[in-house]
Amino acid sequence: MTDNTLIETLSKMVSEGRNPDTMDIDLLSSYDIVKRINQQDTLVPIAIEKVLPEIAKAVDAITLAFQNGGRLIYLGAGTSGRLGVLDASECPPTFGVDEQMVVGIIAGGQDAMFRAKEGAEDSLTLAKEDLIQHKLSSKDVVVGIAASGRTPYVIGALQYANSIGSPTVSVSCNPDSDIAAIANIAITPIVGPEALTGSTRLKAGTAQKLVLNMLTTASMIRLGKSYQNLMVDVKATNEKLVARAQRIVIQATDCDHAQATQTLEAADYNAKLAILMILTGLDKTDANQQLSQHNGFLRKAVES
Numbered sequence: 001m002t003d004n005t006l007i008e009t010l011s012k013m014v015s016e017g018r019n020p021d022t023m024d025i026d027l028l029s030s031y032d033i034v035k036r037i038n039q040q041d042t043l044v045p046i047a048i049e050k051v052l053p054e055i056a057k058a059v060d061a062i063t064l065a066f067q068n069g070g071r072l073i074y075l076g077a078g079t080s081g082r083l084g085v086l087d088a089s090e091c092p093p094t095f096g097v098d099e100q101m102v103v104g105i106i107a108g109g110q111d112a113m114f115r116a117k118e119g120a121e122d123s124l125t126l127a128k129e130d131l132i133q134h135k136l137s138s139k140d141v142v143v144g145i146a147a148s149g150r151t152p153y154v155i156g157a158l159q160y161a162n163s164i165g166s167p168t169v170s171v172s173c174n175p176d177s178d179i180a181a182i183a184n185i186a187i188t189p190i191v192g193p194e195a196l197t198g199s200t201r202l203k204a205g206t207a208q209k210l211v212l213n214m215l216t217t218a219s220m221i222r223l224g225k226s227y228q229n230l231m232v233d234v235k236a237t238n239e240k241l242v243a244r245a246q247r248i249v250i251q252a253t254d255c256d257h258a259q260a261t262q263t264l265e266a267a268d269y270n271a272k273l274a275i276l277m278i279l280t281g282l283d284k285t286d287a288n289q290q291l292s293q294h295n296g297f298l299r300k301a302v303e304s
Contacts (some may be wrong), residue, residue: 081106149177
C-alpha cells in the first residue's frame with residue numbers, strides 16, 4: 001500500500017479522526033486535561049453495551065472450544081497485541097488453568113511487549129508462521145485484535161485460521177473494518193476519535209481491554225471456574241493468594257478462619273475442593289470424585 005493510499009485509508013477511520021471536543025487540549029491545565037480525557041472515557045462502556053450480543057456469541061464459541069480441549073488464542077500488534085498477552089497471562093493465576101489454555105501472540109515476538117516493533121504488523125504472512133509454530137488447530141478460537149481493523153498481521157492470522165476451520169473473532173473500533181469482514185464473529189465497539197488524535201491506546205485500548213476481560217471471565221464462569229461470584233479456582237501461589245483463598249472459603253461457607261485454613265491444608269490449598277468438603281462433609285477423596293462427576297462445576301456438585 002502506497003503512502004498516499006494509506007493516508008487516505010486512515011483519514012476515513014473513525015479512530016483516526018480529530019476530536020472536536022479536545023481541539024484546545026494543549027492549552028489546558030493538568031486538571032482540565034485529565035477531566036477532558038475522563039469525559040471521553042465515559043463513552044467507552046456505552047459503546048461496549050451496543051456490542052454485547054456479539055461478545056456473548058464469542059463467549060459461547062470460546063466456551064465450546066475449551067470444553068472440546070481447544071484454546072483461546074489472542075493475536076495483535078502494538079497496544080492490541082500487548083492487551084491480548086496481558087489478558088492471557090492473567091488466566092492461570094485467576095482461574096487455575098494451564099498456561100497454554102489462553103495464549104497471547106504479539107507481532108514481533110516477546111521483545112515487542114517492551115519495545116515497539118511496529119513494522120512487524122505490516123506482514124500478511126508472519127502471523128500464519130506464528131500460528132503454525134503454536135500448532136493452531138480447528139479446535140482453537142482465534143481472536144484478532146486491531147483498533148484500526150486493518151492491521152495486515154491480524155488479517156493474515158484470521159485468514160489462515162479460517163482456512164483450517166478455526167472459529168475466528170475480530171475486535172476492532174472502526175465500522176466495516178477489514179478484520180470484521182473476515183472473522184466469523186465481529187466485535188466492533190465504536191468509541192469515536194481519541195482525545196489525542198490517533199492515540200488508540202486511549203479509548204480504543206480501554207474498549208479492547210473491557211472486551212477481552214469479558215471474553216475470558218465469562219467463558220471461565222461458563223466452565224464452572226466460579227462459585228456464586230467467587231473465583232474458586234484461584235491458585236494460592238503466594239502469600240496474598242493464600243490469604244485470598246482463605247477468604248474465599250470463609251465467604252463461601254461462613255466458616256471461621258481456623259476451619260478454612262485447616263481444610264485448605266487438607267485440600268492442598270484447592271479452594272474449590274475445600275469449599276465442597278466443608279459444605280458437604282465429604283472427605284478429600286469423595287469430594288474430588290464429586291467434583292469430577294460434575295466436570296469441576298462446584299455449584300452443581302454442592303447441589304447434587
